[in-house]
Amino acid sequence: MSRAAVIGGGISGIATAYYLQQYGLDVHLYESNSQLGGRIGSECIDGRWLDFGGKNIGRKYRRFREFVADLGEQDFEYFGFNTSQVIRGRVVRLNKEKARLYNLFRVLTLAGPVGILKLIPLIRAVHKDREQGFLNTPYFNAIADRFDHESLASFFPKSCAGHIIRPVTVRMNGAEPEECYPGNFGSNLALVLDSYEQLRCGMQGMLERFQAYVRSVTLFTGHHVQALECRNGKTVLHYTCGAESFQKEYSKVVVALPAVQAAELFRHSAPELSALLGQVQYYPVAVAIARYREEVFTDVQRAMVFDRSSPLSNAGAYGIRDLDIVRYTFSGKTARSMITRESDPDEVVSLGEKIVKPYFNIEKNSRTSFTYKYIWPGLCAYSPHHYRRLEKLDELIKPLKGLSLTGDYRRGASLEACFRAAAEAADLVKGGGLRGCSRIHKELCAGRDPDITV
Numbered sequence: 001m002s003r004a005a006v007i008g009g010g011i012s013g014i015a016t017a018y019y020l021q022q023y024g025l026d027v028h029l030y031e032s033n034s035q036l037g038g039r040i041g042s043e044c045i046d047g048r049w050l051d052f053g054g055k056n057i058g059r060k061y062r063r064f065r066e067f068v069a070d071l072g073e074q075d076f077e078y079f080g081f082n083t084s085q086v087i088r089g090r091v092v093r094l095n096k097e098k099a100r101l102y103n104l105f106r107v108l109t110l111a112g113p114v115g116i117l118k119l120i121p122l123i124r125a126v127h128k129d130r131e132q133g134f135l136n137t138p139y140f141n142a143i144a145d146r147f148d149h150e151s152l153a154s155f156f157p158k159s160c161a162g163h164i165i166r167p168v169t170v171r172m173n174g175a176e177p178e179e180c181y182p183g184n185f186g187s188n189l190a191l192v193l194d195s196y197e198q199l200r201c202g203m204q205g206m207l208e209r210f211q212a213y214v215r216s217v218t219l220f221t222g223h224h225v226q227a228l229e230c231r232n233g234k235t236v237l238h239y240t241c242g243a244e245s246f247q248k249e250y251s252k253v254v255v256a257l258p259a260v261q262a263a264e265l266f267r268h269s270a271p272e273l274s275a276l277l278g279q280v281q282y283y284p285v286a287v288a289i290a291r292y293r294e295e296v297f298t299d300v301q302r303a304m305v306f307d308r309s310s311p312l313s314n315a316g317a318y319g320i321r322d323l324d325i326v327r328y329t330f331s332g333k334t335a336r337s338m339i340t341r342e343s344d345p346d347e348v349v350s351l352g353e354k355i356v357k358p359y360f361n362i363e364k365n366s367r368t369s370f371t372y373k374y375i376w377p378g379l380c381a382y383s384p385h386h387y388r389r390l391e392k393l394d395e396l397i398k399p400l401k402g403l404s405l406t407g408d409y410r411r412g413a414s415l416e417a418c419f420r421a422a423a424e425a426a427d428l429v430k431g432g433g434l435r436g437c438s439r440i441h442k443e444l445c446a447g448r449d450p451d452i453t454v
């Protein structure tokens, strides 16, 4: 049986191993931590596994759902879209579940007429063709060519950037609108246009099933890959396990790491590739999950988004029935200036509580337990003209036979986009062409310009 190595045991590595197994390959999956998951990691509080990172699964996550179904029957629970926003001290409710017209009116007012005119063609492009909701697709590459000299903060009018765009970028990219670019915005819009569920057994349950499911995947947890070297059509992995160092040669290798970590592996063997990977932007995010004696939220108000003056970007109920569990997310510029890897977890949670106190039942409630994680690399904000960087990356990697790169910077950071990128990386190393070309991509390949209007 032909053998492949996958580096990174987050969802990108798991997805790659899953596809390579389907191609009949024997897979060695290297993960530096003692367990799989990476940024879909969970922690156990009061006997229940709670997810820190990616947990909301869009109804339109086709590949991810196929994977979950293959692992065996797993229940989903509705997560919904229910949030409010504090704007100049006033709470503005946005709720997809009720009062849809009223909420639509709210969004239109916040975006303003120019904002709406700029948003409509972008939304239409993703709505018409879901493929455009990934990174590196023809419609948004053309947008990048025209507009990536400016950030989303200047592309959209101020109110739209502050109240409509910022909650999206801070949540999905850990970044302010001035740190994100129009050419990558389709990957955000695809998520905004979806509605969400979560796994009843959580990501931990899914990871356990994955480990029971795989037959030709060998897990090497606690194995940290330090460098990669390509020689004579083979890739040599230099890795450590405990205090010992080893090396092993493979003819097929997929690097499934955040770009900033992948850059480290090529620092000496392929400096140009390493520098390019290092240009992809990541921002940290801190997440605290706290449980309270009584319900903090109500059925109709389950989450709140805060503006850029606050280090807390959002706080929400963990699940539709978990109104006593709050997930606090700290991301964006103010969070970065106040919270570091060294911050005291208890102080960070207390800060979150102080911020949400005027809006939810915290004052007379008491916290019974909590868990906290500072996540670095946290969220990917890509780069300006990102697709050109990806093209250059492919050019540099092409001569390195049997080597492929995947991760959240390839097709987007959602779990679905990680699966999409993993499927492509697996296709490449097993020797096939790319799958899943969109209508617009096919039009471009056939020499026609796709319909692009902004």
Ligand SMILES: Cc1cc2nc3c(=O)[nH]c(=O)nc-3n(C[C@H](O)[C@H](O)[C@H](O)COP(=O)(O)OP(=O)(O)OC[C@H]3O[C@@H](n4cnc5c(N)ncnc54)[C@H](O)[C@@H]3O)c2cc1C
Pocket (backbone or CB within 6 Å): 007, 008, 009, 010, 011, 012, 013, 030, 031, 032, 033, 036, 037, 038, 039, 040, 052, 053, 054, 055, 056, 057, 223, 224, 225, 226, 256, 257, 258, 261, 285, 287, 375, 378, 379, 407, 408, 412, 413, 414, 415, 416, 418
């Ligand atoms: C707070 C947060 C909330 C999110 N919410 C959602 C959501 O609700 N829905 C959604 O779709 N997406 C969400 N995302 C995005 C999604 O979770 C991530 O994009 C995705 O999990 C990234 O997976 P990955 O495998 O590419 O990277 P990672 O999860 O970072 O995996 C990389 C793995 O490689 C390992 N590793 C690193 N270096 C080495 C090395 N040298 N050798 C061996 N192993 C190494 C790491 O330990 C890690 O396990 C969220 C992300 C965050 C951070």
